[in-house]
Amino acid sequence: MNKGRVLLGMSGGVDSSVAAMMLQNDGFEVVGLTFIFSELKGQNEIAVREAGKLAEEIGIKHFVCDLRSDFTKAIVNYFTQEYQNGRTPFPCAICNPELKFKNLLKNAEIYHCNYIATGHYARIKKHNGRQYIFEGTDTNKDQSFFLWGLGEDVLNKLILPLGGLNKTQTRTYANRLGFSYLSRKKDSLGICFIEENNYRKFLKSKGLESKPGYFVDIGGKVLGRHSGILNYTIGQRRGLGINANKPMFVSGISAATNEIVLSDYEDLYKNRILVSNMKCIDIQEFDKDRVFTVRIRYRLQNTPCKVELLQKGQAIIYLLEPVAMVANGQTAVFYDGDRVVGGGFIESSE
Ligand SMILES: Nc1ncnc2c1ncn2[C@@H]1O[C@H](COP(=O)(O)OP(=O)(O)OP(=O)(O)O)[C@@H](O)[C@H]1O
Known part of the structure; x- marks a missing residue:
């Protein structure tokens, strides 16, 4: 039975690869699309190559969409700006609605697809007649937290085949269909456009300077020197280089005064x-x-x-x-x- 055409975001990883096979086995005609988001060269090549390889193996069409310039404008600039302002950015929350899912919808029209899909661990269900994101059944892997910004235009077309699975079941599915190389792939960790998860090095490469300043307590009393607000996160305890007679934690970051506020854990x-x-x-x-x-x-x-x-x-x-x-x-x-x-x-x- 042909259930219609679905455009699946394919990153070359095990999740979207298994999503492709599940959709196909479920009677959908799957079209794969890989986005190139960042300038991280090796990573893009791997994603395009691996997704293309799987597409060929299971006999589906596969396309590539280069979003590098939009990604730099919308995500990389936001990311660096937020750090400069003493804030802690969360790029996925912008990328998902503004780039990934917006462009899946756009390309679904181009490739005449009725639906879009990704390998996220979350479910889509109706509640009071409207579509909502629900947590994935595997609470350990649940990715609903990343999808709150999606509107009904996306949710009404979106299929999330992995929402009812846990990661072991996903790997077993790949194994069962003879794709054991997929089941051995590691999970992606951290921010996808930053090498080795080293965001400080990344910010430096974007021209952000670490300006040393003062650690202060909640009352404003100077406690010592810090190496630049970019180097600290809320809740941080280690690596402060402060000689205090009790544990101190970063509880505030002020870009305006270039100060880091330290306090007891209770004050967090x-x-x-x-x-x-x-x-x-x-x-x-x-x-x-x-x-x-x-x-x-x-x-x-x-x-x-x-x-x-x-x-x-x-x-x-x-x-x-x-x-x-x-x-x-x-x-x-x-x-x-x-x-x-x-x-x-x-x-x-x-
Ligand atoms: N570069 C990309 N192009 C197209 N779709 C993507 C891309 N990166 C991620 N996606 C889609 O978003 C989903 C969730 O992305 P995330 O980065 O969390 O990957 P993941 O959990 O490691 O999944 P995977 O194992 O498929 O890489 C993926 O399963 C895939 O459907």
Whole structure:
């Protein structure tokens, strides 16, 4: 049975490769598309070559789309700017809606595909008649956190074949179909456009200077010298080079004064977070008395909260239990159980 044509984002990795085979076995005509996002040469060549190889082996068409100049403008510039402003960027939250999925939709028209697909570990389901992202069933691998910015234009066409699998099942699937070389591939880690995950070296290569300044305590008292705000992250304890008689943590970064605020761990706990650029499927859901949960980093647990919408896409999150490690520039993603209801970018916290 032919279920229609689906355009699948193929990175050459095991997840999108298995997604291709699952879709094909499910009766879809699969068309593969590999984006070239970054200037990381070796990585692009591997992605294009590996995806092309699999496409040939399973008999599907495969195309390549060069997005390097858009990626530099939208993602690399945002990334460096955020660090310069003392914030901690989260590039996937911009890349997914603005580049990856937008261009999957655009190319789906070009290649006459009815659907789009990726190998993300998340599910798509209807709730009150509208499509939403839900957590993947494998909580360890769940990638719903990366997909909060997708609108209904994307969700109405998107298929996520791996949402109900765990990573072992994905590898077993590849093995079973005779693609054991795929099952041995390592997971991609860190930021895809940065070599060896060394973001400091990357920022330096983009001309960002580390300007030394002062470590201060919460009251503004000078505690020592730091090597430049680019070199520190919220919650950091190691490598501060401070002689204090108790553990000290980075609790604030100020680009305006070029200061890093150090404090006790308890001072990292926040009760309120201001977010901007909120996106959601149904704004009516955000009744300020309703309890959601919020996640403020990929690997952190969800915390119960209430959300008050403000003007111009801003909102205040009232955390029902205080949370540590809140970094400006990162994303806050709201859940109702395992359903993603929306998200936004963290502006400040107290
Ligand atoms: N360069 C790319 N071109 C097209 N699609 C991509 C590309 N990179 C990632 N994707 C799509 O986004 C999904 C999630 O990307 P992510 O970077 O998280 O990869 P991953 O979990 O390592 O998956 P994979 O094993 O397929 O590389 C991939 O499964 C794939 O469908």
